[in-house]
Amino acid sequence: MADTVTIQGEAYLKRNPLGVLGLSLITFGIYFFYWYYKVNDEVRRFEHDETISPTRSLMALLFGWIIIVPPFIAMYNTAKHVRTIEERMRITSQIEPAIVIVIMIMIVVLAVFPGFP
Numbered sequence: 001m002a003d004t005v006t007i008q009g010e011a012y013l014k015r016n017p018l019g020v021l022g023l024s025l026i027t028f029g030i031y032f033f034y035w036y037y038k039v040n041d042e043v044r045r046f047e048h049d050e051t052i053s054p055t056r057s058l059m060a061l062l063f064g065w066i067i068i069v070p071p072f073i074a075m076y077n078t079a080k081h082v083r084t085i086e087e088r089m090r091i092t093s094q095i096e097p098a099i100v101i102v103i104m105i106m107i108v109v110l111a112v113f114p115g116f117p
Contacts (some may be wrong), residue, residue, distance in 0.1 A: 007089075012042050036061060036078070043081045052081065075100050 002013040015035065024032040040054035057074045064070025079097035086093045 007046070010045055012046070013038070033058060033062065039082070040078055043078070043085065046085055047081065072101055072104060075104055 002015045002019070005012050005014050020032070020035050024030075024035070037054045037058045040052060040057045044050070044052040044054060057078060060070035060074035064074065076097045079095050079100040082095050083093055083097060085091075086095070
């Protein structure tokens, strides 16, 4: 279960990455997309930046595979926003946008070529 954290009067959820992974596996990936939308929404609320669109980010992730690049850009930007928030809050950075892209590439390769390694 996610813990609720209040920052500047706004409630945010602190989610366990293993919980997200487990729920994503149990729901055949549906929870991942819900989580991704909620993370982008929380980033938008925290940053007070209406140019961050959780719906646009989710659509890039879901349908951007048609032209390959948009999901990578969406995940990179989300990771970059999270890292900016970590730095602003003086929290030890736990995310590296470039590593997110490497992990995505590995997942795509394993999905397309199941016997690859």
